[in-house]
Amino acid sequence: MQDFDVKELDRLLQQAFDAATALYQQRGFQRRVGFGKRPALVSVDLANAWTRPGNPFTCDQEKMDNEIIPAMQKLLAAFRANGLPVIHVTTAYEITDRKAPFTDMGLWHDKIPVDVVDLKDKDLCAIDSRIAPVEGEYTLLKKRASAFHGTELAGILRAANVDTILVTGVTACACVRQTICDGIADGFRTIAVKEAIGDRVPGAVAWNLFDIDAKFGDVVGVDDCVTYLNSLKA
Template structure:
């Protein structure tokens, strides 16, 4: 295909599913390593965190459940499997490593759930889907790191579990703009609505 990318995809994709009636906000893998220039994980994603924190404030004000995820491995990585074998920076998520801790400005509140995982998707090998269903949630608002990794994996699984899925572009980040943009484009085409922070906050104010 040599025609314009947007026009090409518009022939087959472009459906919007919209926000649900009972959303939950999921903040995926915001950890210190992504904000520390000395760490292999560093991605310079301060703007994404700032956006996610603003969305979180609006979600809390609206009574929307907030769920944070992190990656935590056994000190000897015996639960890391092939993901740990493939991705070298995952060594920073061994239990107790400060690079796997929460970054400045993000501390889970007592009424927020933390879901610890070992693989990219927040749904894989966790009770997240059952928790959301028990809460009566019909849709998810995704923020987090990285767009091309754990955000995308969580997006696909959220849709596969039957949740209306919105990815907040401003509140997601990656170590390079190209994979960030490419994955937002693809998620918006096939799995979710990619939306802006302002639109989400406006929606949350209506709840």
């Protein structure tokens, strides 16, 4: 899609958001969930199959290289400096034969090409080296869109007394959104870090962040998130 088309799409989306904001606020939506006392970073699918070119799951490379990765680096520095929990999330499958009578993909392969993230190719599901985990951080392997669905995530967060999750990653319309929806459903304050969320499709990030901010969590800029994290030193 040409730059002109993307700009026009952004303009039309903003026009729609302005109208929807008036409706939402009139009806009591767009309230704030706010930051809590102990946050964790939940970084969703910022692994090579999504962050690097050449894979069906590859996301917008310009945004990835110039916005998402730098924002993640800022967040990681703040989380690490303040000794706060970091969970990196990735997705891969052990049985990738779509004709097999039993697979760890379930029926999802009928919709998307999950067979291209084969667990045997460790590089595909490895977290991007620019934001690679360090000692003391956990990498969680999921099989579904949400990082909570069928995983140990909620349990390990509660064990660490976490009440707030800062969610980053891809994609805005699927895994990030589902993680945020399940996060607030499980009792965590959900914060979507605006500059650290991406997608493959133009407009998907803007629309989903607008809708998340109205109903499921707070969309907050990375600099404000870092300020919050650093305030916890006291």
